[in-house]
Amino acid sequence: MCFKEFDEKTKYFMSEALLEAQKAYDRGETPIGAVVVCNGEIVGRGYNKVETSNNPLNHAEMVAIEEACDKLGRWRLFDCEIYVTMEPCVMCAGAIVNSRIKKIYIGARHLKNHVVDKHNEFKREIYDDNKVIFEFGIMGEECSNILNEFFKKRRSEKK
Amino acid sequence: MCFKEFDEKTKYFMSEALLEAQKAYDRGETPIGAVVVCNGEIVGRGYNKVETSNNPLNHAEMVAIEEACDKLGRWRLFDCEIYVTMEPCVMCAGAIVNSRIKKIYIGARHLKNHVVDKHNEFKREIYDDNKVIFEFGIMGEECSNILNEFFKKRRSEKK
Numbered sequence: 001m002c003f004k005e006f007d008e009k010t011k012y013f014m015s016e017a018l019l020e021a022q023k024a025y026d027r028g029e030t031p032i033g034a035v036v037v038c039n040g041e042i043v044g045r046g047y048n049k050v051e052t053s054n055n056p057l058n059h060a061e062m063v064a065i066e067e068a069c070d071k072l073g074r075w076r077l078f079d080c081e082i083y084v085t086m087e088p089c090v091m092c093a094g095a096i097v098n099s100r101i102k103k104i105y106i107g108a109r110h111l112k113n114h115v116v117d118k119h120n121e122f123k124r125e126i127y128d129d130n131k132v133i134f135e136f137g138i139m140g141e142e143c144s145n146i147l148n149e150f151f152k153k154r155r156s157e158k159k
Numbered sequence: 160m161c162f163k164e165f166d167e168k169t170k171y172f173m174s175e176a177l178l179e180a181q182k183a184y185d186r187g188e189t190p191i192g193a194v195v196v197c198n199g200e201i202v203g204r205g206y207n208k209v210e211t212s213n214n215p216l217n218h219a220e221m222v223a224i225e226e227a228c229d230k231l232g233r234w235r236l237f238d239c240e241i242y243v244t245m246e247p248c249v250m251c252a253g254a255i256v257n258s259r260i261k262k263i264y265i266g267a268r269h270l271k272n273h274v275v276d277k278h279n280e281f282k283r284e285i286y287d288d289n290k291v292i293f294e295f296g297i298m299g300e301e302c303s304n305i306l307n308e309f310f311k312k313r314r315s316e317k318k
Contacts, residue, residue, distance in 0.1 A: 056234040056258040057225060062216055075215040090285055091257050094250025099215040113286075126249050126285065127272075 006138050010083075013037055014107055014138040017083040020047040020060060021146050027052050031146045034060040034084040036068035036077065036101070043080065044068030060084060061092040065099050076100045085143040086110060087136075093126055103133045107143025165297050169242075172196055173266055173297040176242040179206040179219060180305050186211050190305045193219040193243040195227035195236065195260070202239065203227030219243060220251040224258050235259045244302040245269060246295075252285055262292045266302025 006014075013035055020033025024047040036044035046063025050056055061084055069075050081103040082096060087110040096104060106116075117123045120134050165173075172194055179192025183206040195203035205222025209215055220243055228234050237259040246269040247255065255263060265275075276282045279293050 050234055054232060054234045055225060055228050056236075057216070057221060057254055059257075066214060066216060069214050073213060075209055075213045077215075089253055089257065091250055091253025094248060094253055095216055098218075098248065098250050 006135070009040075010105060010135070010138055013042070013081075013083045014085070014105060014143070016042060016045070017060075017085050017107070018139065018142055018146070020045055020064075021085045021143070024048045024060070025146060025150055031150050032060045032084070032086050034064040034082060036064045036080050036082050038068065038072065038077070038080045043071045057091070059089065059092050061088055062095055065095055065101075069099070078102060081105065083138070086147065087113075088115060089113065090115060090126065093122060097122065097127050097132065102131065103135070105135045105138050107138055108140050108147065109136060165294070168199075169264060169294070169297055172201070172240075172242045173244070173264060173302070175201060175204070176219075176244050176266070177298065177301055177305070179204055179223075180244045180302070183207045183219070184305060184309055190309050191219045191243070191245050193223040193241060195223045195239050195241050197227070197231065197236070197239045202230045216250070218248065218251050220247055221254055224254055224260075228258070237261060240264065242297070245306065246272075247274060248272065249274060249285065252281060256281070256286050256291065261290065262294070264294045264297050266297055267299050267306065268295060 017033040017035045021031040025031035029048045029051055032048045034046050035042045044064040044067035046060045048060045049058045068077055078100040080101050082101050083105040085107040087106050093115040115126055116134055122132055175194045176192040180190040184190035188207045188210055191207045193205050194201045203223040203226035205219045207219045208217045227236055239260050240262040241260050242264040244266040246265050252274040274285050275293055281291055
């Protein structure tokens with residue numbers, strides 16, 4: 001199997017997204033994290049906090065996008081990239097498109113629901129006029145591990 | 160052409176969503192409004208305020224869902240319905256699924272991007288396991304009119 005090599009900068013930003021995922025883990029939330037980067041600087045950070053905030057919209061990507069808009073004082077993030085530890089859900093995919101972000105770096109692929117097609121583009125049904133670029137598998141093992149560990153722990157607690 | 164008849168209650172809630180759309184119109188935002196209803200009572204209201212809040216996530220449905228969760232103190236809205244003046248975008252469709260809302264009443268159909276297929280279900284690509292019920296065309300003319308008027312006004316201002 002052939003893995004693409006990623007540069008240090010890309011791995012650094014994904015490791016920051018992983019730190020966010022760890023915050024979710026520590027609070028008993030499904031551990032997913034995201035950072036928004038503008039001109040080489042992190043302008044938004046977020047982790048999944050649906051349960052603790054009682055808000056189904058508070059996925060990592062949404063929180064990070066909101067923080068980036070606050071910081072930059074605008075809602076069009078055409079010059080930003082987003083790093084997220086797991087392939088986004090439909091809501092977050094739509095939010096990324098709506099916010100005009102042009103590049104998404106993804107750690108782990110979602111096991112079931114895929115928003116990205118085999119041509120590495122958003123599925124046509126999700127967005128007709130899609131020009132978002134994807135990079136998959138940045139620190140994919142680490143991003144999967146934290147999720148697997150979380151679900152394993154949860155299963156053992158349920159027993 | 161055959162139009163389905165809607166009862167007074169359905170039309171009342173859509174007229175409340177239209178009042179929200181009017182608030183967006185008055186603030187120079189694309190006029191879309193939504194209300195979330197639980198046990199016959201409005202528990203969340205929202206209008207599109209992307210421009211005025213500098214936040215691409217602040218579509219009418221998102222604002223209404225967030226308010227409903229706040230009011231009910233929970234994020235699973237399985238016993239709620241949402242009334243929205245225009246067919247939701249992908250982000251909002253995903254948010255509705257994530258929040259477990261089971262029924263969507265829609266005023267106007269989106270001219271271009273459709274999240275609903277010809278079987279009146281969410282497109283499979285948008286959600287694999289979809290059990291959301293749709294009703295289309297409630298006060299469809301009024302819901303379209305406010306949008307048409309908004310874009311007509313904007314075009315004339317640009318000239």
